[in-house]
Amino acid sequence: MKAVVYKGPNEVQVEQVEDPKIEATTDVIVRVTTTAICGSDLHMYEGRTVAEPGIVFGHENMGVVEEIGPGVTSLQKGDRVVMPFNVACGFCRNCLAGKTGFCLTVNPGFAGGAYGYVGMGPYKGGQAEYLRVPFADFNCLKLPPGREHEDDFAMLADIFPTGYHATELAGVAPGDTVAVFGGGPVGLMAAYSSILRGASQVFVADKVPDRLRVAEEIGATPIDFTKGSAAEQIVDSTGGGVDRGIDAVGYQATVPEGEEQPSVVLNDLVEAVRPTGSLGVVGLYVPKDPGGPTEDARNGRLLISVGKFFEKGLRMATGQTNVKAYNRQLRDLIIAGRAEPSFVVSQRRPLDEAPDAYARFDRREPGYTKVVLKP
Ligand SMILES: NC(=O)c1ccc[n+]([C@@H]2O[C@H](COP(=O)([O-])OP(=O)(O)OC[C@H]3O[C@@H](n4cnc5c(N)ncnc54)[C@H](O)[C@@H]3O)[C@@H](O)[C@H]2O)c1
Ligand SMILES: [Zn+2]
Ligand SMILES: [Zn+2]
Numbered sequence: 001m002k003a004v005v006y007k008g009p010n011e012v013q014v015e016q017v018e019d020p021k022i023e024a025t026t027d028v029i030v031r032v033t034t035t036a037i038c039g040s041d042l043h044m045y046e047g048r049t050v051a052e053p054g055i056v057f058g059h060e061n062m063g064v065v066e067e068i069g070p071g072v073t074s075l076q077k078g079d080r081v082v083m084p085f086n087v088a089c090g091f092c093r094n095c096l097a098g099k100t101g102f103c104l105t106v107n108p109g110f111a112g113g114a115y116g117y118v119g120m121g122p123y124k125g126g127q128a129e130y131l132r133v134p135f136a137d138f139n140c141l142k143l144p145p146g147r148e149h150e151d152d153f154a155m156l157a158d159i160f161p162t163g164y165h166a167t168e169l170a171g172v173a174p175g176d177t178v179a180v181f182g183g184g185p186v187g188l189m190a191a192y193s194s195i196l197r198g199a200s201q202v203f204v205a206d207k208v209p210d211r212l213r214v215a216e217e218i219g220a221t222p223i224d225f226t227k228g229s230a231a232e233q234i235v236d237s238t239g240g241g242v243d244r245g246i247d248a249v250g251y252q253a254t255v256p257e258g259e260e261q262p263s264v265v266l267n268d269l270v271e272a273v274r275p276t277g278s279l280g281v282v283g284l285y286v287p288k289d290p291g292g293p294t295e296d297a298r299n300g301r302l303l304i305s306v307g308k309f310f311e312k313g314l315r316m317a318t319g320q321t322n323v324k325a326y327n328r329q330l331r332d333l334i335i336a337g338r339a340e341p342s343f344v345v346s347q348r349r350p351l352d353e354a355p356d357a358y359a360r361f362d363r364r365e366p367g368y369t370k371v372v373l374k375p
Pocket of ligand 2: 038040041158
């Protein structure tokens with residue numbers, strides 16, 4: 001089959017690789033119909049993780065069940081399904097508690113597994129024609145048959161639940177004011193989820209005009225951080241800061257001039273959130289960043305204004321999304337016509353065009369907010 005393979009910094013290729021097979025009785029093989037490129041893939045693509053060449057990328061996958069292991073009970077050939085980016089067992093203590101992003105079974109020695117991601121276990125990615133799904137009864141979310149809502153449902157693999165998770169981590173409640181840093185797909189989903197949860201005002205800070213425009217279209221207030229400190233702009237227009245702050249940027253955050261400064265968003269949030277407010281951090285931070293600007297940054301240690309954080313009595317929650325905690329409910333919002341997360345999808349390309357799509361998405365070119373590939 002064809003698959004998107006990481007060749008080294010800033011290079012992916014579509015290559016012939018071995019077809020996946022049923023390896024355990026609880027596996028299924030899915031024929032991939034839609035698979036998305038994620039900002040998380042870009043950290044690997046840019047050589048900013050310890051990823052080695054040869055990885056098949058792709059953790060945002062949906063498709064149709066093609067082959068079924070003898071131990072699978074709830075799925076049938078032909079079922080249309082979407083898979084959380086997390087690979088999880090369903091029976092370890094973290095899975096039982098709903099923390100499927102921290103499964104203790106699927107990636108021994110580490111809490112959490114994913115498809116096509118460095119350090120997240122042996123699971124091949126789904127930017128390919130077929131995907132092996134382990135513990136399939138647990139990891140497949142069934143969808144209505146047909147082609148309807150294809151791109152909406154594809155967003156259930158990661159970014160819609162991740163945006164929602166950010167609001168859960170921050171504790172967004174009806175009437176709250178919310179500042180989302182990052183207007184990428186995850187930030188836009190966090191803003192959208194904040195609105196679904198009844199926020200009274202939502203700011204989205206970024207510098208990419210295209211992304212700020214999409215934020216405005218869904219009813220958020222765009223903040224261009226090249227036109228003065230984003231935190232100051234937010235504090236000024238709320239008379240003292242927002243109730244909730246969301247980091248949808250992570251360690252590759254930049255200052256307005258474009259230079260990377262890994263702690264800039266966390267420190268902006270400490271400034272932008274009012275005393276006793278709370279922060280939800282879904283932007284990625286890594287314990288090892290080979291390209292970090294300082295020795296500390298290369299070891300995942302950042303300088304954060306803990307003094308201000310404490311003085312203001314803030315709370316912060318972080319981590320990978322437990323997609324299973326939200327995907328069924330968000331699917332049902334899509335089916336009911338109450339959510340349409342595909343508004344972020346700006347490019348639909350065949351799998352063969354992945355190298356070009358990666359390069360353009362990586363440059364945050366206009367029109368490259370979210371790319372889905374159709375194998
Ligand atoms: N926690 C999870 O489970 C999870 C899941 C998916 C993605 N992520 C992470 O979420 C982050 C965002 O993902 P994405 O796909 O939207 O990525 P993206 O790279 O497309 O978006 C990031 C955006 O942040 C903006 N930005 C950079 N510096 C900024 C600053 N100082 N202030 C405000 N905005 C700034 C960029 O211009 C860009 O538009 C990534 O770090 C990704 O790895 C985490
Ligand atoms: Zn993703
Ligand atoms: Zn588990």
